[in-house]
Amino acid sequence: MKKLIKVLLVLLLLIIIVIAGAGVMLYNQFKPVESSPDAEAVRFEIPYGTSAYQITQELKAQNLIKNNKIFYYLLLRPNYLKKIYSSYEFPEKLDFKSGLYKISPNMNYADIILLLASGKSEYVKLSIPEGLTISKIGKILEDNEVCSSQDFIAACKNQEIVNEYNIPFNTLEGYLFPDTYYFDVNMKGEKVARKMVNNFFEKISDIEAFKNMSAEDLNKTVILASVVEREYKLAEEAPLIASVFSNRIKINMGLQSCATIEYIITEIKGLPHPERILESDLKIDSPYNTYKWAGLTPGPISNPGIIALKAAAEPADTEYYFFQVIDADAGKHVFKKTFNEHKQIHVLVK
16 A cells, blocks of 8 residues: 555656646746847848738747747737736737837747737838939838839829828829938838828928918919929028029019929930930920920929928019029029029120
């Protein structure tokens, strides 16, 4: 009898050891891959439409989790997840969001799940310069993996979106505010376009001259600003250049801006940027040709910044009708009232 009791005790001890060992092994499976706080973070991308199972497999492949089966099981049984990580607060739904994330091997399952469900992906810091067109902005966005150029251009030409912002034109050209942005990786083109247009309206809301402007008047101002943007280099000259164009419009005189010819060549015809404007270019039959037609162009030729917008909204009060570059490197111009004065400067500069 005593012998049997000893055998049973030994068996019980072995069972306890096995259970304890299994418990330790299971516990270790829940621990981060690395314990060091200095563990190097990994860039982890979730393309749009990737399933939770595929994400789990990729996390394991990149050695960011120890056990993909346990991780996936916790996603399917969030109640167990909440019990195990009782100190964490989890949202009702644990849907993973597409984007680019930084995940460290010292993060546990709960940390990783919350990060991927938060949508707080790694941002792309991107500066959009003044004076670019929709197509040029689209290329920058695509080159930096924010969104495809085609998707962005399509959004900018979506008439429903244009109408939503009460823009009396057929694209968002001119209303994409040049600024430094923090974009997600692989964003939708529409989301990027809306972000830039919303920024435009937010920026002009602080400018007194734009307050209470009708949509039509705003559009005319943006068109003028888009031309001014492509002509000025020195900020103090922007209101003067705007005054020249405004004065010409009042007497039904052509703006005669080379920037509009460049727009026709590069944006409408889709040709490379010309090294110089030829005499034949000035005869191109296009409503954007300000050498052939008086008044503003049908739409903006660039996306102007705040300096050009302010200048167009409040041009300087001058009697200038002409301006000429006198220092190309500095971007400095001289302004004149009459054509004879302009010709004299033109000859001197030439």
